[in-house]
Each structure stands twice: as structure tokens, then as C-alpha cells.
Amino acid sequence: MATNADTVSKPSVLLQDMEEVKKVFERFDTNGDGKISSEELAGVMKALGSDNSPDEISRMMDELDADKDGFINLQEFASFCKGDSSTDGGSKEIHEVFALYDQDHDGFISVTELHKILSRLGERCSVHDCENMIKSVDSDGDGSVSFEEFKKMMTNNKKPGA
Structure with missing residues (x-):
């Protein structure tokens, strides 16, 4: 997923309900500890064929990690997924x-x-x-x-x- 320094794209049109959000979150949380690390995020992006730089992964983490604990929890991930669409409607x-x-x-x-x-x-x-x-x-x-x-x-x- 391409990003710029100011924002991370929000796939609000992609995840319609919390059960769906939870399934995607669990796919990212590869070690099952209830949180997504930058390494887990990078691994999933790579598996999807997206070659993100460490800086891009860091920007994604900064955008998603609302409580700044270094991880993305389910609530933070759900907030990201339910966020507003971009001006082009997603x-x-x-x-x-x-x-x-x-x-x-x-x-x-x-x-x-x-x-x-x-x-x-x-x-x-x-x-x-x-x-x-x-x-x-x-x-x-x-x-x-x-x-x-x-x-x-x-x-x-x-x-x-x-």
C-alpha cells in the first residue's frame, strides 16, 4: 500500500463490520498476542506484494498507533478501518x-x-x-x-x- 508522509490510506469501504475487521486484524497479528508490531505489519505488506520501505512502515505505524505504545491494537485497527473515505470516495x-x-x-x-x-x-x-x-x-x-x-x-x- 503506497503512502505519503502525511497520511495513510483508510480502506473504509473495504471493511464493513467488526467481525470482518477482527478477522483481518488476526491475520496481521501473526503471533496472536493481540497487537500488531511493525514487523508483523511489514510481513503482511510483503506477503501482499507491496515493497514498503522501513520509513513507510514507520509512518503507517505512527498513523495507526493512537496510544503510541509501539503496537496497533484491535481498537486502533478498527478505528483505522472505519475512518472516513478519501475525497475520491475510496x-x-x-x-x-x-x-x-x-x-x-x-x-x-x-x-x-x-x-x-x-x-x-x-x-x-x-x-x-x-x-x-x-x-x-x-x-x-x-x-x-x-x-x-x-x-x-x-x-x-x-x-x-x-
Whole structure:
């Protein structure tokens, strides 16, 4: 996830409820201690294919670590996820997430790419499971997910004006 020195992108359109937020938090908290360290954050970003510098990771941590204890707890993570959308309605964040999954940068998420990313994140799902996930979003039936299909899926539960 690209960041600048002033802000960290807030994926508010991506995480709709606390249960979803908790699942993502637990995926980041690899040692299960109830908090995300800068090393854990860096590891997840790397697994997603994002090559963040130590300075970028440090800026992310500074932005998210509200109580300045050096870790991100569930409450801080939830606040980040529920934060306000950027002025473009979250489109930038959706592009960033799409790019993480679109490993070959061809503008589509294939079954293979989805399986690869989910496996890197420790998800136990088969290629068949990934095919079904792709089919559920693939409105034109081409066997992959375009950015427009991905954006529609990611904003599907978002209420107008929210």
C-alpha cells in the first residue's frame, strides 16, 4: 500500500463490520498476542506484494498507533478501518487493493492470482474455492475479475452518502 508522509490510506469501504475487521486484524497479528508490531505489519505488506520501505512502515505505524505504545491494537485497527473515505470516495484504496491481487498487472485478477495471494496470507482454500469466488464476482463471465467488477464487489454494501 503506497503512502505519503502525511497520511495513510483508510480502506473504509473495504471493511464493513467488526467481525470482518477482527478477522483481518488476526491475520496481521501473526503471533496472536493481540497487537500488531511493525514487523508483523511489514510481513503482511510483503506477503501482499507491496515493497514498503522501513520509513513507510514507520509512518503507517505512527498513523495507526493512537496510544503510541509501539503496537496497533484491535481498537486502533478498527478505528483505522472505519475512518472516513478519501475525497475520491475510496477509489484510490480500491485501486491499491486491486493492484495487490493483480500480480501480473494485466488489469484482471485470475483464479491463480487469487489463490496465490490467499495462500501467502495463510488462507486454506483450494483452487476450486478460488474459482467459485471469482465466479461470484465475474459479471461478464470471462473467468477473471476486472477492476470494475472488483470495485462493484468492494462497494456493494456501502450505503450512499456513507
